Amino acid sequence: MNIETLPIDAVKEYDRNPRTISDAAIDAVAKSIEAFGFKIPILVDADNIIIAGHTRLRAARKLGLKDVPTIRADDLTPDQVKALRIADNKVASLTSWDMELLPIELADLKGVDFDLALLGFSAEDLAAIMAPAGNEGLVDPDDVPAPPDAATTVPGDIWVLGSHRLMCGDSSKPEDLDRLLDGQPIHLVNTDPPYNVKVEPRSNNAIAAGLSSFTATQRKDASAGDQQSADLHRYPEKSKPTHKKLRAKDRPLANDFVSDQEFDRLLAAWFGNIARVLIPGGGFYIWGGYANCANYPPVLKAMELYFSQAVIWIKEHPVLTRKDFMGNHEWCFYGWKEGAAHRFFGPNNVPDTWSIKKVNPQSMVHLTEKPVELARRAIEYSSRPGENVLDLFGGSGSTLIGAEMTGRRAYLMELDPLYCDVIVHRWEKFTGRKAERLPRRVWPKRKPRHASRLGARRDVCLTRRGSAAGRRSLRPSRGRSARRCPRGHARSGSRRSSAPGRRRPPARGRSTPRW
Missing domain, CATH: 3.90.1530.10 (Conserved hypothetical protein from pyrococcus furiosus pfu- 392566-001, ParB domain)
Known part of the structure; x- marks a missing residue:
């Protein structure tokens, strides 16, 4: 031939x-x-x-x-x-591919930095083939550990949990989100921001301990209807403690009790961050309450996030309230980023009501804790295996567990260090693996503002002698002493203050020298 x-x-x-x-x-x-x-x-x-x-x-x-x-x-x-x-x-x-051997071969090529795009597979196909297998877990997916007494996580920490990442940071800051994602695109957003409905702690003991979201002035004004749940003015007995044990879910939510103007600013920052990293056509599931049906859509539209429809979660377990009707549902604002055809992989004719039993209130660890099935359903409907899912409000970590179970990669942001610990411990307990905290960034120590460049670190500006900073030391500096501080004031080691070895007599009527 x-x-x-x-x-x-x-x-x-x-x-x-x-x-x-x-x-x-x-x-x-x-x-x-x-x-x-x-x-x-x-x-x-x-x-x-x-x-x-x-x-x-x-x-x-x-x-x-x-x-x-x-x-x-x-x-x-x-x-x-x-x-x-x-x-x-x-x-x-x-012929067909052996889906056990093909990922191994692709992983070998990826390990030597070979360009997998040359193989003819689309990016979506490669993500699906090389995605980690779903994990059913070692424990109940809805099992959430209690927060520790003291947090291990500190703000700014990033945890690596298998193929997932968690950061203790602020969801409104682009720089925090960029650190979390490390250049990765987001294919789906499933998140549960504060609704700004001013939810009071459910325990009288929490209110008595001063953990209420509201100030005393706000409580007095509650009768005006400004806060939906601040009923301490009408029911003063609610502020009396009933028992000593304080439940974790009684911790008030950050940014859930701000003014309307501040909440609009936060929404613009949160949704703007989502629009910045979500791929065109990528879906979003943003949970909210009926009180948010007026303030969410305008901000979503301004950020070019198309709000398609509401998905209603039927909780199958009504929430007891002092209102005329018990709450038995919650809203989810569903849509996608404009600029491309939206991505949906669910079955045809899926109803917009999801009947999923809520977490037992007696076992809740987080005030807004949601069952994993909610996150899992959204993830499977609007993403493929191996793709990236973002949750800007990690809470108790239900999105993370849903991503782990379906072979997706989750990126979570959580403001509260205690609940970052909860998320880490929950994932470790579910998978049997250990999370890894990335090394913290070490900043160089800065010299004191009034330290002498000639070694007079102990010198003190005379004008600050009476201040806390000025009282740190009254000893003159060793060696050469700077005659003036950067502000032009004489220093305690300067010849202008007094002759060596002598002190001026105190001014009349004063118990301490005036220098």
Whole structure:
């Protein structure tokens, strides 16, 4: 079998080729030829008409090649040529990938920094193939550990939990989100921000301990209807302690009791951060209350986040309130980022009401704790395995567990260090693995503002002698003493203050020197 190089214009396509060829296929083959060379010749008949290799010929034309390698099958009859042309395409489609071995091979190539895009797989296909397998977990997915007495996490910490990341940071700050994502795109957002409905702690003991979200003035004004749940003015007995034990869920939520103007600012910052990192067409599930049906949509629209519809969570366990009707549902604002067709992978005709039993109030660890099934359903409907899911308000970590169970990568932000510890311990207990905290950033120590550049670190500006900073030391500096501080004031070691070894008498009527 001889390989014959022919001018590209001498090779002819079969005008009745039953196989369609997409532009994506031509691009993939062209990249392969560029990377590896033209290693598979084109099969032609005696008249240089292609039997197998139409895509390779078009890729060669796209690359501007002048010649192409061919193999001539001049021993076949016209009928055999027709049969081979069909069989060559059909037989290839009968094979399939071994999905246990293929990820191993791809991982080996990725480990040597090989460009996997040259293999012809789309980015979505690669993400799905190489995604970690779903994990059903060692414990109940809704099992949440109690917060520790003292937090291990400090603001700014980033935890790596398998393929997931958690940061103790502020969701309104772009710099914090950039540190968390480390350049990764987001395919889906599932998050539960504060609703600004001024939820009082559910325990009388928490209110008596001063953990209420409201000031005394706000409580007095509660009768005006400004806060939906601040009913201490009408029911003063609510502020009396009932028992000593303080439940974790009685910790008030940050940013849940701000003014309307401040909440609008926070919404713009939160939703703006979402729009900045979410891919066009990427879906979002933003949980809220009925009180948010007026303030969420305008901000979403301003950030080019298309609000499509509301998904209603039926809790199957009404919440006891002092209102006329018990709350038995919660809203979710569903939509996607504008700029591309939205991505939805759920079944057809999914109802917009999800009946999922809420977490037992007696076992809740976080005030807004939600069942993992809510996050899992959103993740499976609007993302593929291996893709990235963002939750700007980590809470108790339900989105993380949902991502772990479905083979996605979760990126969580949580402001409260105690609940960062809860999320870490919850994941460790669920998976049996250990999370890793990234090394903290060490900042160089800065010299005191009034320290002398000549070594007089103990000198004190005379004008600050009576202040806390000025009382740190009254000893003169060693060696040469700077005559003036950077503000132009005399120092305690300066000759202008007094002669060496002598002190001025105290001013009349004063118990301490005036210098």
